[in-house]
Amino acid sequence: MGGFLAELLLLVFLVLCALYIVFSRKIYRVIIFFAVFSLITSVIYLFLGAPDVAMAEAGISAFTTIFFIVCLEKYYSRGKDGRNEATAPVPKVPLRVLLPAILFVSGLFALFILYAPTGYPYTGLRDQYLRMFMRDVGGENAVTAIYLGYRVYDTLFEALLLVTAVVAVLHLSWYSEAAVPDGRHSELEDSRMAKFTMRIVCPMILLFGMYLVLNGHISAGGGFLGGLAFALILICRFFVVGIFDLPIKKALKLEEIVFVFIVILPIFAIFTGVVYHFWGNSVLFQTIYLIAMNALVGLKVAFGFFVLFYRYVAVERLPEEDDTEDVKEAG
Amino acid sequence: MSILAYIVMGIGVAFMLLGVIGIFKPGKDFYYRILVACKIDTVGLLTLGIGLAIYHGISFFTGKMFLIVIMILVLNPFVAHIVARSASRSGYDSIGDSTDVDESAGEK
Amino acid sequence: MDFHVFDIFPILLFFVSIFGIIISTNVVKTIVLIVLMQSAVILFWLGVGSRFGVHPPIFEYFAYVADPDAIADPLPQALMLTAIIIGIAVTAISITMLNSLFRKYRTVQWLAMHDAALVDEQKNIK
Numbered sequence: 001m002g003g004f005l006a007e008l009l010l011l012v013f014l015v016l017c018a019l020y021i022v023f024s025r026k027i028y029r030v031i032i033f034f035a036v037f038s039l040i041t042s043v044i045y046l047f048l049g050a051p052d053v054a055m056a057e058a059g060i061s062a063f064t065t066i067f068f069i070v071c072l073e074k075y076y077s078r079g080k081d082g083r084n085e086a087t088a089p090v091p092k093v094p095l096r097v098l099l100p101a102i103l104f105v106s107g108l109f110a111l112f113i114l115y116a117p118t119g120y121p122y123t124g125l126r127d128q129y130l131r132m133f134m135r136d137v138g139g140e141n142a143v144t145a146i147y148l149g150y151r152v153y154d155t156l157f158e159a160l161l162l163v164t165a166v167v168a169v170l171h172l173s174w175y176s177e178a179a180v181p182d183g184r185h186s187e188l189e190d191s192r193m194a195k196f197t198m199r200i201v202c203p204m205i206l207l208f209g210m211y212l213v214l215n216g217h218i219s220a221g222g223g224f225l226g227g228l229a230f231a232l233i234l235i236c237r238f239f240v241v242g243i244f245d246l247p248i249k250k251a252l253k254l255e256e257i258v259f260v261f262i263v264i265l266p267i268f269a270i271f272t273g274v275v276y277h278f279w280g281n282s283v284l285f286q287t288i289y290l291i292a293m294n295a296l297v298g299l300k301v302a303f304g305f306f307v308l309f310y311r312y313v314a315v316e317r318l319p320e321e322d323d324t325e326d327v328k329e330a331g
Numbered sequence: 332m333s334i335l336a337y338i339v340m341g342i343g344v345a346f347m348l349l350g351v352i353g354i355f356k357p358g359k360d361f362y363y364r365i366l367v368a369c370k371i372d373t374v375g376l377l378t379l380g381i382g383l384a385i386y387h388g389i390s391f392f393t394g395k396m397f398l399i400v401i402m403i404l405v406l407n408p409f410v411a412h413i414v415a416r417s418a419s420r421s422g423y424d425s426i427g428d429s430t431d432v433d434e435s436a437g438e439k
Numbered sequence: 440m441d442f443h444v445f446d447i448f449p450i451l452l453f454f455v456s457i458f459g460i461i462i463s464t465n466v467v468k469t470i471v472l473i474v475l476m477q478s479a480v481i482l483f484w485l486g487v488g489s490r491f492g493v494h495p496p497i498f499e500y501f502a503y504v505a506d507p508d509a510i511a512d513p514l515p516q517a518l519m520l521t522a523i524i525i526g527i528a529v530t531a532i533s534i535t536m537l538n539s540l541f542r543k544y545r546t547v548q549w550l551a552m553h554d555a556a557l558v559d560e561q562k563n564i565k
Contacts, residue, residue: 003490003491003492004444004491006491007444007445007490007491008444011444011445011448014448014452015448015451015452015455018452018455018456018459018475019455021459021468021471021472021475022455022456022458022459022462022463022472027465027467027468030467030468030471031467031471034471034474034475037475037478038478041478041481041482044482044486045481045482045485047491047492048485048486048489048491048493048511049489049492049493049494049495049496049510049511050485050495050511050516050519051495052516052520053481053485053516053519053520053523056520056523056524057478057481057523060523060524060526060527063527064474064527064530067530067531067534068467068470068471068534071467071534071537071538072467074538074541075541075547078541078545079545079546079547080545080546080551083545083546085541085545085546085547090463090464090465090468090548091464091548093462093464097461097462098462101458101461101462102458104461105454105455105457105458105461106454108454108457109450109451109454112450112454113447113450116446116450125514126512126513126514127507129496129513129514130496130507130510130513133513134498140497140498140499141496141497141498142496142497142513143496143513143516143517143520145513146513146514146516146517147517147520147521151517151518154517154518154521155521158521158524158525161525161528162524162525162528164528165528165529165531165532168532168535169531169532169535172532172535172536172538172539173535173538173539174538174542188413193409193412194409194413197405197406197409200401200405201402201405201406204398204401204402207398218497218499219497219499220495220497222520224520224524301524308531312531312534312535
């Protein structure tokens with residue numbers, strides 16, 4: 001009974017957050033409530049027995065919130081005729097739009113509730129995976145065994161998609177020299193407190209990332225989360241020290257090289273069965289494969305997220321209304 | 332040992348409760364709220380973590396908890412400092428004003 | 440009808456997000472609501488046939504449980520882990536495209552953007 005009440009309470013909070021986001025007319029509050037929403041979903045995932053997904057959601061929600069807030073910061077007083085687009089209130093929705101929308105959506109919801117199948121779709125895959133994964137793929141975490149063993153194609157295409165996203169962001173965004181005004185890189189550059197904190201925190205984040213990557217096949221964690229932690233170090237350093245002269249093209253190149261290795265490793269280990277032919281289902285080689293794949297995925301996610309963050313948050317600045325000349329094409 | 336752990340965790344929860352009451356106290360300004368919110372995170376979470384570490388005895392879990400406690404001890408005051416500093420730099424003068432800062436104060 | 444809360448609430452969230460997308464006039468809000476919609480789908484996948492307090496599909500926990508139904512299904516978790524990473528890629532590209540639009544039209548409102556695009560089109564015709 002207590003469990004039921006807890007889940008009901010969390011889900012009702014979730015729906016209330018969503019309704020606030022829909023009806024709020026101030027964009028900054030929308031972003032903050034979006035962060036709250038992500039945290040609540042993260043707690044729900046944890047209670048549903050999905051610690052990997054919960055940690056991924058928590059990390060990703062921090063990234064997304066930073067993205068949105070920096071996005072709004074770019075719209076300050078850069079609109080038409082110096083309008084402040086970031087804090088301008090969203091215009092009220094007229095009733096002739098609101099009413100048909102409510103009718104349409106509630107009709108769809110009622111149809112879905114009436115005709116949706118209920119009950120657990122039992123396919124036998126779950127028992128198959130839980131029984132066999134330690135023999136087939138190795139490791140002790142079934143989720144890692146699935147995304148690195150049974151369904152490694154999914155991971156490959158996801159990695160490809162991340163590379164594509166990074167390249168797309170690089171080509172869609174503008175790089176402006178005006179990003180570094182009067183030689184100062186960061187608001188916190190002269191703060192000794194910030195430097196001291198970073199000196200203590202950065203090694204601990206690095207330790208945490210290494211722990212996640214190396215233990216990904218035993219407990220919750222894995223390549224994605226370790227990569228997020230690695231990227232967070234670079235982001236912390238950016239916010240405190242303000243490194244603007246990083247070779248971003250080299251990071252992209254490294255990401256592509258790591259991606260090639262991510263493709264090559266499963267070819268030998270899983271697709272063609274070369275490893276299986278020579279060594280059989282050896283626990284040692286399974287563990288080496290899982291750790292190597294986790295480390296590669298972690299490196300790739302770290303580079304990808306850092307390029308995304310650096311290019312989008314750090315360097316790209318929308319110019320003022322009149323000056324559009326100081327824009328370069330590539331970074 | 333577990334009684335000691337429960338006492339320490341109870342102190343942490345009491346700090347959190349006081350902090351939440353302090354945040355929602357009417358008529359206080361932004362900097363007061365930042366101070367109280369920092370206390371929730373730092374003192375409350377810190378004592379909760381120490382209580383959990385005592386409850387589990389000496390194990391691998393205690394080591395992880397120790398690292399988390401150090402992170403909280405270092406990071407939370409720093410974060411509160413950053414928030415208050417950026418509010419101050421944005422020109423937010425809080426005397427007698429208990430409304431939000433985000434829309435009205437930032438000047439670019 | 441016999442419904443679990445995880446059959447209803449994610450669908451409700453999904454349709455609330457669709458409603459928000461229909462009535463929203465701000466592009467940033469639309470992107471936020473698209474991310475919300477994705478969260479609802481992830482919640483649906485993880486919650487179908489599941490309940491609170493199941494153990495994670497990790498070998499360490501297998502010893503604690505007698506019946507296999509008390510262990511969560513690992514397949515949706517692996518798929519959703521992939522979906523979350525893809526989600527942030529989609530979000531980043533959306534925000535970058537919004538910046539391109541902002542650079543051209545200097546607004547983040549859908550209607551003003553539409554009007555500016557119409558004006559541009561008429562200029563091109565002349």
